[in-house]
Amino acid sequence: xxxxxxxxxxxxxxxxxxxxxxxxxxxxxxxxxxxxxxxxxxxxxxxxxxxxxxxxxxxxxxxxxxxxxxxxxxxxxxxxxxxxxxxxxxxxxxxxxxxxxxxxxxxxxxxxxxxxxxxxxxxxxxxxxxxxxxxxxxxxxxxxxxxxxxxxxxxxxxxxxxxxxxxxxxxxxxxxxxxxxxxxxxxxxxxxxxxxxxxxxxxxxxxxxxxxxxxxxxxxxxxxxxxxxxxxxxxxxxxxxxxxxxxxxxxxxxxxxxxxxxxxxxxxxxxxxxxxxxxxxxxxxxxxxxxxxxxxxxxxxxxxxxxxxxxxxxxxxxxxxxxxxxxxxxxxxxxxxxxxxxxxxxxxxxxxxxxxxxxxxxxxxxxxxxxxxxxxxxxxxxxxxxxxxxxxxxxxxxxxxxxxxxxxxxxxxxxxxxxxxx
Amino acid sequence: xxxxxxxxxxxxxxxxxxxxxxxxxxxxxxxxxxxxxxxxxxxxxxxxxxxxxxxxxxxxxxxxxxxxxxxxxxxxxxxxxxxxxxxxxxxxxxxxxxxxxxxxxxxxxxxxxxxxxxxxxxxxxxxxxxxxxxxxxxxxxxxxxxxxxxxxxxxxxxxxxxxxxxxxxxxxxxxxxxxxxxxxxxxxxxxxxxxxxxxxxxxxxxxxxxxxxxxxxxxxxxxxxxxxxxxxxxxxxxxxxxxxxxxxxxxxxxxxxxxxxxxxxxxxxxxxxxxxxxxxxxxxxxxxxxxxxxxxxxxxxxxxxxxxxxxxxxxxxxxxxxxxxxxxxxxxxxxxxxxxxxxxxxxxxxxxxxxxxxxxxxxxxxxxxxxxxxxxxxxxxxxxxxxxxxxxxxxxxxxxxxxxxxxxxxxxxxxxxxxxxxxxxxxxxxxxxxxxxxxxxxxxxxxxxxxxxxxxxxxxxxxxxxxxxxxxxxxxxxxxxxxxxxxxxxxxxxxxxxxxxxxxx
Numbered sequence: 001x002x003x004x005x006x007x008x009x010x011x012x013x014x015x016x017x018x019x020x021x022x023x024x025x026x027x028x029x030x031x032x033x034x035x036x037x038x039x040x041x042x043x044x045x046x047x048x049x050x051x052x053x054x055x056x057x058x059x060x061x062x063x064x065x066x067x068x069x070x071x072x073x074x075x076x077x078x079x080x081x082x083x084x085x086x087x088x089x090x091x092x093x094x095x096x097x098x099x100x101x102x103x104x105x106x107x108x109x110x111x112x113x114x115x116x117x118x119x120x121x122x123x124x125x126x127x128x129x130x131x132x133x134x135x136x137x138x139x140x141x142x143x144x145x146x147x148x149x150x151x152x153x154x155x156x157x158x159x160x161x162x163x164x165x166x167x168x169x170x171x172x173x174x175x176x177x178x179x180x181x182x183x184x185x186x187x188x189x190x191x192x193x194x195x196x197x198x199x200x201x202x203x204x205x206x207x208x209x210x211x212x213x214x215x216x217x218x219x220x221x222x223x224x225x226x227x228x229x230x231x232x233x234x235x236x237x238x239x240x241x242x243x244x245x246x247x248x249x250x251x252x253x254x255x256x257x258x259x260x261x262x263x264x265x266x267x268x269x270x271x272x273x274x275x276x277x278x279x280x281x282x283x284x285x286x287x288x289x290x291x292x293x294x295x296x297x298x299x300x301x302x303x304x305x306x307x308x309x310x311x312x313x314x315x316x317x318x319x320x321x322x323x324x325x326x327x328x329x330x331x332x333x334x335x336x337x338x339x340x341x342x343x344x345x346x347x348x349x350x351x352x353x354x355x356x357x358x359x360x361x362x363x364x365x366x367x368x369x370x371x372x373x374x375x376x377x378x379x380x381x382x383x384x385x386x387x388x389x390x391x392x393x394x395x396x397x398x399x400x401x402x403x404x405x406x407x408x409x410x411x412x413x414x415x416x417x418x419x420x421x422x
Numbered sequence: 423x424x425x426x427x428x429x430x431x432x433x434x435x436x437x438x439x440x441x442x443x444x445x446x447x448x449x450x451x452x453x454x455x456x457x458x459x460x461x462x463x464x465x466x467x468x469x470x471x472x473x474x475x476x477x478x479x480x481x482x483x484x485x486x487x488x489x490x491x492x493x494x495x496x497x498x499x500x501x502x503x504x505x506x507x508x509x510x511x512x513x514x515x516x517x518x519x520x521x522x523x524x525x526x527x528x529x530x531x532x533x534x535x536x537x538x539x540x541x542x543x544x545x546x547x548x549x550x551x552x553x554x555x556x557x558x559x560x561x562x563x564x565x566x567x568x569x570x571x572x573x574x575x576x577x578x579x580x581x582x583x584x585x586x587x588x589x590x591x592x593x594x595x596x597x598x599x600x601x602x603x604x605x606x607x608x609x610x611x612x613x614x615x616x617x618x619x620x621x622x623x624x625x626x627x628x629x630x631x632x633x634x635x636x637x638x639x640x641x642x643x644x645x646x647x648x649x650x651x652x653x654x655x656x657x658x659x660x661x662x663x664x665x666x667x668x669x670x671x672x673x674x675x676x677x678x679x680x681x682x683x684x685x686x687x688x689x690x691x692x693x694x695x696x697x698x699x700x701x702x703x704x705x706x707x708x709x710x711x712x713x714x715x716x717x718x719x720x721x722x723x724x725x726x727x728x729x730x731x732x733x734x735x736x737x738x739x740x741x742x743x744x745x746x747x748x749x750x751x752x753x754x755x756x757x758x759x760x761x762x763x764x765x766x767x768x769x770x771x772x773x774x775x776x777x778x779x780x781x782x783x784x785x786x787x788x789x790x791x792x793x794x795x796x797x798x799x800x801x802x803x804x805x806x807x808x809x810x811x812x813x814x815x816x817x818x819x820x821x822x823x824x825x826x827x828x829x830x831x832x833x834x835x836x837x838x839x840x841x842x843x844x845x846x847x848x849x850x851x852x853x854x855x856x857x858x859x860x861x862x863x864x865x866x867x868x869x870x871x872x873x874x875x876x877x878x879x880x881x882x883x884x885x886x887x888x889x890x891x892x893x894x895x896x897x898x899x900x901x902x903x904x905x906x907x908x909x910x911x912x913x914x915x916x917x918x919x920x921x922x923x924x925x926x927x
Contacts, residue, residue, distance in 0.1 A: 054495060057853075321844065321845075324844070334856070336856050336858070336859045336861065337859055338859055339826065339858060339859050339860075341857075341859070342855065342856060342857040343854075343855075343856050344853070344854060344855040344856070345853075345854045346851065346852065346853050346854070347850075347852060347865070347867070348849070348850060348851045348852075349839075349848070349849060349850040349867060349869055350847070350849045351839070351841065351847060351848045351849065351869050352844075352846075352847045353841075353844055354841035354842065354843055354844045354846070354871045355844070355871055356841075356869065356870065356871070357868075357869075357870050358868065358869040358870070359866070359867060359868040359869070360850070360865075360866070360867050361864075361865060361866045361867075362852070362854055362863070362864075362865040362866075363862075363863060363864050363865070364854060364856040364861060364862070364863040365861070365862045365863070366859045366860060366862075
């Protein structure tokens, strides 16, 4: 049908297309959903993106994705302790949501499989563009997740922790969350497991007027897993979103962050730390659209690269033509600690409005010798001195978060990473 | 105060679509038939009296070009170019091989006079010392030791004249058109041509390799500091022609040369193609400074016409402690697609890139640089200032990379954009790639409009708005203007004033 000529399919592409054929009868969804799935697999049939696709410039998915595990119906992951004690845990175990979730006042939680079957979720399944391979992959295969609706004015006292856990095979999960006007919530998105799995996960957040949300993504996949994730958000009028991303695992990782300010006075904060070790390839790509006037954003990304790891940060700030008075700042700082590691960054600004203040900064360097000298002169040996400095470099970003319990929880995750990789 | 007055007067006089150099000159022309084929390439090669290896080189590039696709990644939009609808060779009919100014068609000299280019008259006006009697007709009393510029004037497809050749030859410097170099110094050309920008480099560079018609050649031998500034002035005159010039500059061990380049074209409704290749080679301890003031016809206020400027410029710091510095002022062209780059191959070599890109009307600029760190202790510096006004799109696209063995690579990048008006766009697309832990890269970019506070501060002191803006803009680009040789700095400042006219208020 499509005359688009393609080079020969890679084994991974073939495996995905075959898997779709095999799984089709098992995938939930009404007619509208199934049509979206067909469109999505068509996009995959055109080939996975290569480095010639600008948004995948540093992550040649076609080349890097070389193993696609089969679906494993026997695999069953177990829930883990939430990072903040007392959180309401909503687990998705090997791609399946729990039928019995605890009730939270002011929050409606529905299994996503039900929303797929009744088709109400269909309009949100479209990938955002022809280069949205993660969106397409997820739409084709998504079977479950949760749909969460936080009612207007609800102020949650305890965080909600969404656990997407895998024990091998493939899991494709979607987590749409609507936060009503004036509501306040802390949501933790936990991505972990212990198998050589292929995981695709799409989170969609819509913030109503004046809502305030802190969303934490804690990604600690094993170093055999492929983790392809997307976080999409629309920030309404005077709403505030703080997104914290901690990337500390996986073999091939791509975390996309697509955020749009849709109401005046919207504010977005992105804080990210990427801890890269072994031979991981980890890519964080952000596209931020300032679509209306008077919105603000700041993004700070800190990266630590060790071993043979390859790290990528792409961050694009689009300021639309009528988005006057936008104030956007982005910084990406990298400590490259190994001669075998590499880090590539592409901080972009696309600006169509004239009355704006936008800036970005990016640095790549090793540990400052003066700092090292300062510590060593005080009797700290070199290894410890380096450890202290590296930890301080990333902890700085965590400490900026207001909530002390969250800061402590994240620092505990940080300590664990340093204990195993330090 | 006079300087400020001068700015206003100039800005008032010249409208956005009144391109000063838009005149066309009627000159008898020798043209190749329209279109591109192996025959045309043979024709060009024969016209230039080229040796057979050169023809082979061209044909190989042409065959390669046929297999390539036009790149589409740049942030520019234009209708597809019909490469068969272009004249690839146009030369003013003239006596064969003009050796002195008196042999040159007076019509052409008039063109350069109109453009204010120091060929003959300019030299005399500037009170330049006359050393090469055959080059000048009138004697001059004033003797200046400084401020001399040797010029190679390229008109459509051929170099019409090169001044000061004899004096340069005394110093051992070869400065001539590339066609002449191919005939007279084949060993040098064969050794270096295509060694920085290979024939297979990219679509336009490959096209250029196949059909290039002229350009400048500079060779500065070991230990020589070139006694004067060298300069090439490109003029596109004929309708429907493409200009494909090729410049090759070689600085041997310890040599130094400063080279300036300027360009203009007549005002026409059709778009014209300009696809040049510039190659610089710096050996041990050599330094090359390359400055460009690009002022091709930018099209009219509605975005009709103008030059497509698709240029490949690359410098190779081949030797240890060598240095290459690019400075560019980009005000012209409907579309600019240009990334003067440095390959820092030698240990302790350094590269610099200073750029001002001003876009107005419907101009589209996608420009920047590449700094490829390969050697040890290499350093690079990028200062880019983009000013977008009207309906224009101004993009900085740059790459800094440190390879595995490039220990202690250093880079500092600063790109600032200034937006004037709410219909234009400014974009920054930097790529940073570090594969060495001792690399130290810093990048910063800002975009803003002229702040009301700044403007208020200046206006409050009795300076009207347009002047205030001119003052602030000139302050904004000062870092780059300072890098230009004196003669160009003045011209550049004027050009910026002209390009921004009509964008205020």
